[in-house]
Structure formats: C-alpha cells, structure tokens
Amino acid sequence: MQEPIVRTEAVEKTYLLGKTEVRALRGVDLTIEQGDFVSVMGPSGCGKTTLLNLIGCIDRPTAGRVFFDGHDVSSFSDDQEADTRLSGMGFIFQSFNLVPVLTAAQNIEFPLILAKRKRSERRKRVDSVIEMVGLEDVRDHRPDELSGGQRQRVAIARALVNEPRLVIADEPTANLDSETGEAVLSAMARLNYEDGVSFLFSTHDERIVSYARRIVRLRDGAVVGEGAR
C-alpha cells in the first residue's frame, strides 16, 4: 500500500496564555492518503487551525509526531521545513494573503522564484495554473483590483504552482459568499479529481462539506468522528 502523505501520532499542542495553559490539541491521530480530499470540521476554537499549522510545518507540536511523506517533520531544520513547505505543500488562507504590491501573475510566480525555477519554466507553469483557475483576464491586476473569489482563485493557483503533494486550506471560503465559496471548492474538487492533488481543508460550514471525500470532526482538540461521507 502507498505511504500516506500525512500521518500524525498523538499530536498535542499546548499554548501558554500568560500562566494558563490552553490545550488546543489533545492527542490527534490522523492519516491522509495521497489523492484524498479531507475536511476538518468543528466549532470555533476546537483546534482546526492549530492542526493544519502542525501538518503544514508552520508550527511544531508540544508532543507527538507529524510525518509528511514518511518523514518525521519534527526532526527537520528550519530550512528543511521551509523547503518542504515550498515544494511539497501549497497553502490557501482564509483571508487570501496575497502580496498586495504584486500582480496576480506575480503572486502566482512567487513560489517558483523561491524554488529557483528558470524563467521560461516559470512562465509556462504560471500560464498553465492561471488557465486552470480561469484568471487569464485579470492576470496583471493587483489584489486590490480583484474580487474576493478572484483573489482566492489566485491563492489556489499560487498554492498549486509548485505542483505540491498536499494543499492545505484553512477555511478557504469563510470570506466568500456561499456561491463564490462553492465555485472555489468545486475548482479544488476538480483539481483533486483530475490531477490527484491531495487536499486538507478546514471549515465549519456544513454545506461545503459535501465536496469532501472524508470528514474529520474535531471537538475541544480531539477527533470525535471520522469517516467517509
């Protein structure tokens, strides 16, 4: 059987808020297979963002281990983490988080520059993902000249441009109206179906869950339910 793209083992995360400890995650075991489309669901404050950050190598667990593509990421150096995020993962944020001074195309190109790809290769990749998300008309617009849905599609294109094994999206539709949100999700679902990109996204919007192939329910930092839809 194929190695799962992500595996967490008894992952705990405790934040220190002054003197009080906030146990955001209390031992989460989770496996994501390649090509999966997983939605993490739960009420506000249940630890969704925390879990996604740990899996995305943006944060480190207090206890337990996170494996990405079979490697224990807790043993990674700072630079290895950055390289893993750059080449193995794509990120989509709730508030889009585009670089405001760069155009849509430049935002999408940015990870390719970090990955030190050649200019001709960069142009080809950017053109192809822009076509994939249907942003040909606005490629030279700045983020503040784009609608929310367009911005999130730029973010999706940016997350996909380095051909990651896993795309992590924390509430990608929270800032979008439901129609646009569904359009964005269906774009993600199509990419998952056509290109086999694994997706891990969080939401507390039950309607959007219908796109997920598998749902992980979190409550108070623990998995309370898991299963295919």
Place this chain on the structure above:
Amino acid sequence: MILELVARSLVRHRGRTLLAVVAVALSVMAVILVSALVDGLEGGFLEQLTGRSGHVRIQAGAEHELDAYSLEDVIPEYSALRDRVAELPRVRAAGALFQLEALLLVEEGRRNFPVVATGVELDPEGRPRDLLAEVRRSLTTEPGQEPGDGADFGEGPSQADAPEDLPPYGDLLEARSPREGSFRLRSLDGDSPYGEAPDRETPGVEVAGGQTAARSSAAPFPPDEGAIVISQRVADLLEVSADEPVVLLSEDVTGAPVYRSLRVAALFQTDDPDFDRTSVFLAHETAEEMAYQYGATRQIALFLDDRADALAVAERIREMLANTPGAGLGGPAVGIVSPERSGVEPASGEGRGADNSSESPGEPGGLRVRTWEQIHEGFLVTLELFDLVRVLIVALMVVVAGGTIANTILMSVFDRAQEFGTMRAIGLKRRAAFGLVVAEGAVVALAGVTLATILTVPVLLAVPEGGVYVGEVGVAFGVGERLRPVLTLSSWLTAAGAGLGVALVGAGYAGYLLWRSPITSLLREE
C-alpha cells in the same frame, strides 16, 4: 522580482518610506554640516595660526620660550640663514619677523595703547604667500570701510606728514622704564645718539610680470620704512585714520626707550578682535632700528607647501644647523650690540657656533626650530575639543536618527506581518525575509544619503572663499565673525557611512525581530 518587490513595497508605503528617507537625509546633512563647520573652523584656525607663526619657526634662545620682550635673543645676520632655509625642499617661502613690545601714541601721548609691533620682512623672492595673509587680505586705507573693497594704495604721502615738533615724551618714558640707572632717550626721528644706522640693501618685491622692483611707497604691507599698519579697531580706539602720524614707543636692547614717528599706511581688520587690538606691523628695518639690533631678527618664519611636512623640514633645518656651525649666523647677541659689530662686521661663524653648542646642547646653533604643532600646542588642544564636539554631535545624530529610522522600519515591517508570514509559509527562508528587510533599509539609506548630498554639497561648495558672515553670533560662540565651512571627502564619507550604518542597523534590527517571529504569530497579525 525580489528587487521589484522591495521597490514596490517602498512605493506602496511611500509616506513611511519618505519619513525614513528624510530621517536618514537629515542625519546625514547634520553630520555633513557639522563636519564641514568643524573642518572649516579647524582649518581656519590652523591657517590663521600658521599665518601668524609660519609652519616652521626658527628663533633664538634654545632653553626657554622666546621671551618676546627680551631683545637679547635675536638671530644676528639672519638673512643668510633665511636664504638658505628658503631654498630647502618643500619650503615655499621664508621671512623674518621682529617683535617689539611697544606703546602706540597719538596726540603727544594723550592717547596711547600697548601693542606688539612686528617688523615684517618680505621674502626676497616675493611675498611669503601666507605670512599674515589675513592681515593683508583686509587692508584698507579708509576707516570704517569694509575690507577688500579695493582700497586705493596708489599714492601714499611720505614722511612729509611726520610731525615736525617732537612731542615731550620724557615724562611718559620716565614713568615707564623700571630699570635702574639712567637711559638715553633715543629718537629715530632725529639724530641717533649711537650714530647712523648701517647702510643696507632694500629688499625687492616681485611685481606682476616677474621683475623684481624696489619696493615703492605704494606697498601697504609690509609697510615701508617709516610707515605702520594698525588695525581698524586700534585706529578707532586712538581716533586715528590712514595717513595720519602715530608714534611708536619701545625699548631697545639696552633698555633705553626709543620712539619713532610713523605714518599709518593702512588699516586691517581680522575676525580676531584680540589679535587686532594687540598687533601692529612695521617694516622689518624699522623694528631692527628701534631695537638697535641691525641685521638681526627674532624669528624666521617658514611656509611650506604642505603643513604636514613641518616636522621633516624642521629636522632638516636642525641637521643643517648642526652640520654647519655658524650656518651663516652668529650666536645670540648678548648685551649691547654696537652698530659697528652688528651688520658692519659679520660675525665669524666658527667661534660663535662653538659657543652656542655649549650653551644649548639640545639645539644646534643656539637656535630653536619649532613646528607649528609645537608652537601652538595649547591651541591644538582646543582643536581637539572641537573634534570631540563633532564626535558628540555625530553620536547624538546617530542615536536620534537611528531611533527614528529603526522605529519607522520596524513599524513598516510589522504592518506587513501577515505578508511576511504568508511568504514565510509559502517557503521563504528566514534569512531571505531578513534580507528583504535589509534591502529595503539599504534602498532607504541610499536615497537618504543621495538626498542629503544633493541638498548639502552644492550649498557648501557655493560658500564663497571668504566664508559666511555671522557677525556677533559667531563671536559670541568664539568662532569668529565668519564661518568658512569646508567640505572634505572624508566628512562626506563619514556622514554617508553614518547614514547607511544607521539605516542598515535599524533595518537589521527589524529584520532580526522578523527572523525571530514564528510564522503563526505573523499570520495572526491583521
């Protein structure tokens, strides 16, 4: 695109960028201006000091400071020595200075003023360019006239204007001479009780065209035999003006009072009131005559092409004096030098030289050779104080501007925390994020330095050679009536370096804080 990103970020936050650029520019300008002023003051002081003393000075009396008023310490037969040192390499000119303590009298002594009268000699080849240049630059024949408006020196009345009836100075002299015993009042306006002064050649001046002409009565400085140059301030105090007669009263080498009626050839005004009040200038011959030390001088002042060579030249002169006993000069004249001995009968070199070396083992020839640094030791300490002030101001600038700049950059970076957090999440390495911030700081710093240079350097270069008149304000601060800021490459480099350093340190600090921040906390900032 990274550079484009930096540029666009700076443009997008242009208000803040401008603030940082202006902060850098202001600090750089302040450092440039302070440095230019301090350099100007230092240079002006050094020029003034060496203009009065020369870069290297040869004087009689090795063991003690030149006592300006002990006329026994003189360099007899100085002209041979002066000619020899004038020909040394790196020496531009050499000229003799003969100081006398004197009293300046007008209206039969009803108004009088103590001064140091300096007999000034022209270099035989021409004018020692820097010798008392500040005096020469400011000469005028009209009291109250601004210096340098082209006073007409064409025709000066000659001795004809000297008062015919000599005033009764006896009482005054009696009161003044503390010495035991009697003295003979010697008037150089009438017959000398010692007889006639020896004949001597009148040194020539080089005039335009290169010929050497006999000095005419038109030359205002150094004044002719029989003339005197006094300052505007002294002229005002004594209520005399150009072309009017004054009487100079002094003592000769025997301690006898001597006076001479002199015509005021011109007035000068430097921006040093103390100097103006105490200095008057005569022809060197007049001073010799009054001191009764014919052919002798008190000091030979040397001007070099570069004052940095002073030590080497002084060493060279000492060697010269040691290797050639006598070196064309006698030992210090001791006691009364009779007119027959002095001038008429040149001193025999060997004997004198031997005498001198026994008197003063430290310096050959009984003469003391000093560089401007040794002469003005006390003043140089003051200059070091200036340097300290400069360092303090630069330090203050760096702290104040550095704080502003660091703050501005810090704010601009953490305003974009989410942007940096996103880039980090996408895969930007820590040091690359640091590099982005420092690159922004470098651009700000370069812009600031450029702006400061554009705003400051042309202004400083446009300052006229005479400086900017600041009047009493400058005097109150002890820097003279005129400021002459001098822009040097090193002060520009210092300022630019300080500006760049401050901006880079500020940016480095912001970059360091960014470096330390976890991605999650950056992403959480809104």
